[in-house]
Amino acid sequence: MPGGYAMGGAEPAAATSDESFGTLASPCGPGDASGATDQGVSDTEIRIGYGDDRGYTKSPGLNREMSDAMSAMIDWCNAQGGIGGRQIVGTDYDAAMTQANSVMQDACATQFMMVGHGFALDQTSEQTRIACNLAAVPGFTVSPEAANGPMTFQGVPFPVDVANGSMWFQMAEVHPELTDRFTLVGSTMPTIISSLQKIRSVAEAAGFDLLDCGVTLNYEGEASYVPFAQMVKDCGAGGLWTSRSATPNELNFFKAVTEAGVDPVLFGEATWYGEAVAEYNAGTGLIDGLMAGMQFQPLENADSVPAVAKYVELVEGRDGKTALLGMQATSSFLLWATAADACGSDLTRQCMIDELSSIHEWDGGGLHAVTDPGANLPSPCGLMVQLDGADYSQAYPSDSAQFECDERYLVRTDASTWGTELGEDRVATKFLGPAVLTPRA
Numbered sequence: 081m082p083g084g085y086a087m088g089g090a091e092p093a094a095a096t097s098d099e100s101f102g103t104l105a106s107p108c109g110p111g112d113a114s115g116a117t118d119q120g121v122s123d124t125e126i127r128i129g130y131g132d133d134r135g136y137t138k139s140p141g142l143n144r145e146m147s148d149a150m151s152a153m154i155d156w157c158n159a160q161g162g163i164g165g166r167q168i169v170g171t172d173y174d175a176a177m178t179q180a181n182s183v184m185q186d187a188c189a190t191q192f193m194m195v196g197h198g199f200a201l202d203q204t205s206e207q208t209r210i211a212c213n214l215a216a217v218p219g220f221t222v223s224p225e226a227a228n229g230p231m232t233f234q235g236v237p238f239p240v241d242v243a244n245g246s247m248w249f250q251m252a253e254v255h256p257e258l259t260d261r262f263t264l265v266g267s268t269m270p271t272i273i274s275s276l277q278k279i280r281s282v283a284e285a286a287g288f289d290l291l292d293c294g295v296t297l298n299y300e301g302e303a304s305y306v307p308f309a310q311m312v313k314d315c316g317a318g319g320l321w322t323s324r325s326a327t328p329n330e331l332n333f334f335k336a337v338t339e340a341g342v343d344p345v346l347f348g349e350a351t352w353y354g355e356a357v358a359e360y361n362a363g364t365g366l367i368d369g370l371m372a373g374m375q376f377q378p379l380e381n382a383d384s385v386p387a388v389a390k391y392v393e394l395v396e397g398r399d400g401k402t403a404l405l406g407m408q409a410t411s412s413f414l415l416w417a418t419a420a421d422a423c424g425s426d427l428t429r430q431c432m433i434d435e436l437s438s439i440h441e442w443d444g445g446g447l448h449a450v451t452d453p454g455a456n457l458p459s460p461c462g463l464m465v466q467l468d469g470a471d472y473s474q475a476y477p478s479d480s481a482q483f484e485c486d487e488r489y490l491v492r493t494d495a496s497t498w499g500t501e502l503g504e505d506r507v508a509t510k511f512l513g514p515a516v517l518t519p520r521a
Contacts, residue, residue: 099160101414102387102445107421108157113164118428120192126166126420126427129191130409131173131183133200138177139327143198146219146409147172148400149391150196153413156394163420166427173197180205188212193432195416196409202226203271210511215429217416217436219409222271224499228456228508230516231429233436235411235444236375237456240498241506243278245491246462247347247373248286250476250484251319254371254464255345260289261318262347265333266296274499275323283321285491291315301329305336312337312344319345326357331367338366346370353378353465353472354403362470370467371475375459376407376448380472381481387446411444415453430517437519449483456506461485 099106120127130150132143154170162168171191173183177200184205187194194216199205203223209216215231224240226232252259262283264276283290293315295308302308312320320337324330326348334346346352352372361367379402382388391410395402419435420427440454449461461483466475477484500508505518 099156100445101390102385102447103443104387104414104418104445106157106160107414107417108160108163109421110161111164111166111424113166113425113427115425115427117426118192120190121166121427124166125169126163127169127171127191128193128195128416129171129173129183129187130195130197131171131175132198132405133175133177135174135176136178136200142177142200143405145395145401145403145406146196146198148395148398148402149219149406149409150413152394152398152400153196153410155398157417163417164424164427175199175201175205177201178204181208184208184214188214192427193416193429194218196413198222198405198409200271207511210516211513213429213515213517215432215517217412219405219412224274225508225510228498228500228502228506230507230512230518231433233415233433233439233453233456235415235442235453236408236448236451237453237458239456239458239506240274240278240500241493241495241502242457243282243491243493244375244458244460244462244489245282245286246375246460246484246486246489247464248283248288249486249489250373250462250464251347251371252287254476255319258319258345259287261291261316262288262321263291263293263295263312263315263317263319265320265322265324265330267299267324268296269299269324272299272323274497277497277499278493279321279323281493281497282491285488291317293317297329297333299324299329302333305333306340308333309336309340309342313340313342317342317344319347322346322348322352325349325351326354326360331360335364335366348372350374350376350404352467355401358467358470358472361467365469368468371464372467374404374463374465375451375461375483376404377446377481378463378465378472378474379403381474384481385446387444390445391447407444407447411442411447414444415439415442430520433517434520449485458490459483459485460487460489462489 449459
C-alpha cells in the first residue's frame, strides 16, 4: 500500500474477472444480476452520468480528462462483462462552467447515479441533486455544500472540516526560510474565497506566519496585473500560494510578478500539475521551480506504479488526455464499481450508500495515498512535485513513488472557514430534507 499507511476498514469485493487495476482486483465481470431495482437500472443496463466543463468558452477543453477517463473505464468494465453482467451506459455531460444545474436536472430524470464528474460551479446544482436523491461519487467537489454533501462519496475526499495539509508541512521542510514570507493570492470567486480561508488555517497549523499583501484578483481577469505584482514586491513576499487552477489569467499574474523583478517560490494545488502548465513553462521558463502538493502518484511514476501505467494504457488507448483529474475520476469510478458489484441484484441507491459508507481504506489500486471515503476523510499522506522546464519531478520525499505520511497532516479546520453548516454526522445541512438517503446500520 502506498506510503505504508492503512486506515482500516472494509475489504474490497472478491474479483469477478481475471482483470485487475494495479493492486485492485477488478470489480467488473459477468454475472446474473437482474431486476429493474432503481431508476436507471434494468436487467441489462446501469445508467450513470459523468462530465466536466470542457465547453467553457474562456478555457476550452476545461477538465476534459475526466470524461476521457470515465469513457475509458466504462469500456474497460463493459469488456469484462459490466457489473454483475449488467452493461454500464454512460451519459457524458458538459456543464460548460455555468450549466451545472441544467446537467443535474437532466441527470435527476434519467440516471441511476453521477460518477467521476467534476463541475467548477457545483454549488449551483447541489440543491437539485439532493432534492431528487441522486447519489454521487464525484471525481472532485468544489463548494462546501458538495464537499460534505449528503449521498456523496469520493475516491479522494476533500471535506471542509478536515484538510490534508501535507503540502504545507512538506514546504516547511523544503523551504524553512520562507515560513514567514508566504502570501496567499486571493480571488473574487466565492469557492476560492472559502478555499483560501481553509488554506490559511492549514498553513498556520504547519507553522507558517503568512503575509497579507492584499492581492485579490478578479476571477474574470484584470486589465493589468502590474499593480498586483507591485503589491507582492512591496510586501516582500518570497512565496506565493494560489488555490486557483492554471488559467491564462493566473499565468498572466505570475508573468507580471516576474517582470516586476520578483522571483518567489510558486506553490499551488495539484491542479498545477499538468500538461498545459508544463508546455507554458517550456516556452517561457517563467514558472520554473513551481511546486504542487499531491495525494496522487505523478504520471512520471508509471514505470514503478502499475495502477498509473494501467490508467495511461486505457486512456491513451482511446486517444484521450491523461492528467491528474483523470486519475481522480478513475479512482471514483473504481470506488463506485466496487460498491455496485457488492450490491449485486440489489442495485439500489440505498444499497450503494450502505456499501460506500463501509469502505474506509481506498487507494484506487495504487493511484493515490490511502483515503477513507466512507467517513469522508482525506489521507494523512502526500508528496510534492516540482516543475523545471517541461518536466515534473518528485521533490519530496526523496524516494520516488513514495508518500510521506504523518498524522499531523490531517488538520481539523475551524468552523468559521467551512462556508456551510455541518450536522453531527459532518454532512452539510443546507439542502437536507426528510427523504435524503442515509447509511443503514
